[in-house]
Amino acid sequence: MPQARSRSRPSKSMLGLDAVLAATITLVDELGCEAVSLRRVAQALETGPASLYVYVRDRQELMALVLDHAVADVVVPDEGAGDWRTRLELLVGRIVAALARHNDIASVGLRDALPGRHGLRLTEEMARLLRAGGLDDDACSWAIDLLGQYIYSTALENTGAPHSRRPPAAPSSDTGADTTTDTATDTDPTVPETFTARLDATFRTLPADRYPTLRALAPRLTGGDQDARAAWKLRVIIDGLLAQPPRRPTSDGNDPAAPDPAPGAPSPPDRETHVTPAPVTSRRGALS
Amino acid sequence: MPQARSRSRPSKSMLGLDAVLAATITLVDELGCEAVSLRRVAQALETGPASLYVYVRDRQELMALVLDHAVADVVVPDEGAGDWRTRLELLVGRIVAALARHNDIASVGLRDALPGRHGLRLTEEMARLLRAGGLDDDACSWAIDLLGQYIYSTALENTGAPHSRRPPAAPSSDTGADTTTDTATDTDPTVPETFTARLDATFRTLPADRYPTLRALAPRLTGGDQDARAAWKLRVIIDGLLAQPPRRPTSDGNDPAAPDPAPGAPSPPDRETHVTPAPVTSRRGALS
DNA sequence: CTGCTTGACGAACAGTGTTTGTTAAGCGTG
DNA sequence: CACGCTTAACAAACACTGTTCGTCAAGCAG
Numbered sequence: 001m002p003q004a005r006s007r008s009r010p011s012k013s014m015l016g017l018d019a020v021l022a023a024t025i026t027l028v029d030e031l032g033c034e035a036v037s038l039r040r041v042a043q044a045l046e047t048g049p050a051s052l053y054v055y056v057r058d059r060q061e062l063m064a065l066v067l068d069h070a071v072a073d074v075v076v077p078d079e080g081a082g083d084w085r086t087r088l089e090l091l092v093g094r095i096v097a098a099l100a101r102h103n104d105i106a107s108v109g110l111r112d113a114l115p116g117r118h119g120l121r122l123t124e125e126m127a128r129l130l131r132a133g134g135l136d137d138d139a140c141s142w143a144i145d146l147l148g149q150y151i152y153s154t155a156l157e158n159t160g161a162p163h164s165r166r167p168p169a170a171p172s173s174d175t176g177a178d179t180t181t182d183t184a185t186d187t188d189p190t191v192p193e194t195f196t197a198r199l200d201a202t203f204r205t206l207p208a209d210r211y212p213t214l215r216a217l218a219p220r221l222t223g224g225d226q227d228a229r230a231a232w233k234l235r236v237i238i239d240g241l242l243a244q245p246p247r248r249p250t251s252d253g254n255d256p257a258a259p260d261p262a263p264g265a266p267s268p269p270d271r272e273t274h275v276t277p278a279p280v281t282s283r284r285g286a287l288s
Numbered sequence: 289m290p291q292a293r294s295r296s297r298p299s300k301s302m303l304g305l306d307a308v309l310a311a312t313i314t315l316v317d318e319l320g321c322e323a324v325s326l327r328r329v330a331q332a333l334e335t336g337p338a339s340l341y342v343y344v345r346d347r348q349e350l351m352a353l354v355l356d357h358a359v360a361d362v363v364v365p366d367e368g369a370g371d372w373r374t375r376l377e378l379l380v381g382r383i384v385a386a387l388a389r390h391n392d393i394a395s396v397g398l399r400d401a402l403p404g405r406h407g408l409r410l411t412e413e414m415a416r417l418l419r420a421g422g423l424d425d426d427a428c429s430w431a432i433d434l435l436g437q438y439i440y441s442t443a444l445e446n447t448g449a450p451h452s453r454r455p456p457a458a459p460s461s462d463t464g465a466d467t468t469t470d471t472a473t474d475t476d477p478t479v480p481e482t483f484t485a486r487l488d489a490t491f492r493t494l495p496a497d498r499y500p501t502l503r504a505l506a507p508r509l510t511g512g513d514q515d516a517r518a519a520w521k522l523r524v525i526i527d528g529l530l531a532q533p534p535r536r537p538t539s540d541g542n543d544p545a546a547p548d549p550a551p552g553a554p555s556p557p558d559r560e561t562h563v564t565p566a567p568v569t570s571r572r573g574a575l576s
Numbered sequence: 577c578t579g580c581t582t583g584a585c586g587a588a589c590a591g592t593g594t595t596t597g598t599t600a601a602g603c604g605t606g
Numbered sequence: 607c608a609c610g611c612t613t614a615a616c617a618a619a620c621a622c623t624g625t626t627c628g629t630c631a632a633g634c635a636g
Contacts, residue, residue, distance in 0.1 A: 015583090037622080037624080038625085039622085047584070048585045048587095049585090049625085050586080050587090050627090051583075054584075055583095059625090107399055110395070115487075123502060124498075124499045124501055127501040127502055131501060137504070138512075141505050141508035142520055143524075145521070146438075149442070149445075150437065152441075153398065198402060202403065216425070217432070220425055221432060221433075224429075229433070232430055232532075235532070236430075236532060240524035240525055240528025243524070244524060325592060325593080326592080326594085330616095336616045338594080338617080339615050341594075342615075347593065
């Protein structure tokens with residue numbers, strides 16, 4: 001085994017992993033995840049596609065690295081930011097904002113990407129804050145799961161760019177034994193471009209006799225401030241977490257060094273509120 | 289315009305949309321969504337790939353039709369099933385189970401599929417139940433959003449089959465100026481196959497000094513009963529919805545025919561509980 | 577200098593979604 | 607019947623895709 005890593009290699013070009021990642025991120029921002037091909041990345045770097053396989057095993061690994069790079073700049077709120085809940089809402093909001101800043105990169109996280117270095121760093125902090133909030137270990141674990149789903153889904157939702165080259169077609173009939181088309185066949189003068197606009201058009205043109213509730217909610221289903229919507233959903237999740245009764249006070253075999261009682265604000269050893277969610281009235285999410 | 293649809297066409301073959309959908313679903317179940325190509329579907333039908341474009345505009349439309357078909361058999365719980373919340377939990381659980389039954393088909397819904405006929409039917413029922421629970425229109429709309437994220441993410445999570453042909457590689461280092469690898473480089477004797485197993489291995493082999501909380505939670509993060517986990521998360525969401533203060537009692541311009549007060553159980557016009565989430569103690573989710 | 581590792585890269589392989597043009601079958605009507 | 611006409615089927619091709627293989631040059635160790 002000669003060495004773990006090469007010291008210095010100032011050859012003629014030496015594009016490097018960072019350049020590959022930067023070029024990929026640029027392409028993701030411009031074209032979206034699916035349209036990013038190794039050939040396009042290589043072309044942006046003025047090389048061939050085979051050159052990328054020195055730094056990256058797969059296309060999946062490349063996208064996973066880009067995903068992790070997208071959240072690399074997220075800073076964890078310090079103790080001065082408030083109590084555990086305020087800090088958690090701030091942290092999650094920052095993650096969502098960082099992901100939404102890079103087109104549909106969040107779709108990588110929803111599917112097949114293991115957490116990278118920064119993803120683990122942020123997950124660790126989320127788990128720490130949830131534990132500081134008094135949640136038992138089971139609730140913490142499942143809350144991590146739920147928050148991850150929320151983060152990726154909401155970041156993908158808040159993406160303004162189109163998800164693919166051409167707008168996806170709406171499925172109209174199913175088994176073929178039906179004459180009416182439920183979804184709007186595009187007879188509108190202006191064909192909406194973005195996915196959200198197409199979804200909005202679908203809801204607005206629904207037949208009111210069969211879908212009375214959706215028709216009544218149509219203006220609200222897709223519209224509104226996206227940040228406010230994201231903050232509201234996060235508030236719902238945390239309120240729901242606090243409403244769960246604690247099973248047992250984290251009775252596990254190991255006891256790894258008392259999870260940092262946050263010197264500025266001493267965390268209560270037992271949650272003060274689990275049935276009545278306390279002053280839940282107007283805690284702002286403060287997304288980004 | 290001659291006719292809306294051809295009456296009868298018993299020619300020599302006439303494969304039909306239903307056959308195309310059935311073949312596609314079979315392939316999705318076997319190979320996963322990404323591995324389903326139009327050529328493979330055509331091969332299963334003993335025809336060429338161009339023949340599919342008679343019934344389907346895109347590959348995306350085909351997958352969206354398959355997604356809608358996957359939830360076609362979900363029956364809406366009737367009034368005898370219980371109150372609105374029990375019915376909602378039952379309905380959502382059935383949708384998740386129906387989706388998880390077909391490999392990673394839920395990934396289509398997470399990305400770029402407009403709701404089809406049955407998706408709309410089930411969404412309408414969810415919205416109706418939420419309204420019956422006393423949520424105002426804004427909360428209803430955003431809850432639909434949140435529940436949709438939950439449904440697709442959880443269904444994808446509960447899929448037992450691998451997400452792709454070869455297991456995705458874990459990103460190890462980021463900017464290259466680092467020598468330690470955080471994620472486990474596979475030196476284990478048995479390389480885990482499924483995505484969940486790989487994730488579990490990642491958490492278990494984390495350095496305990498930098499990730500104390502994740503290491504402590506590692507046994508719980510991925511394990512446990514998936515149905516119980518899904519039911520818990522759904523309970524969290526609904527409890528969180530009930531914890532939100534109502535803004536205004538649905539004061540909108542239109543008033544579309546009083547949203548079905550559910551004759552068996554008269555729905556309360558005003559929610560009886562929004563700060564104290566009522567007897568939240570042991571309401572079972574009863575998934576599937 | 578010789579070995580040898582590392583990175584770059586042309587070329588190719590086995591696929592992919594989609595379009596185009598063509599062919600044949602069934603239908604309504606003259 | 608034959609005539610258009612619509613529709614489904616399909617071969618072939620186009621422009622790609624991810625990935626692998628073999629080769630080649632550059633730099634360092636001995």
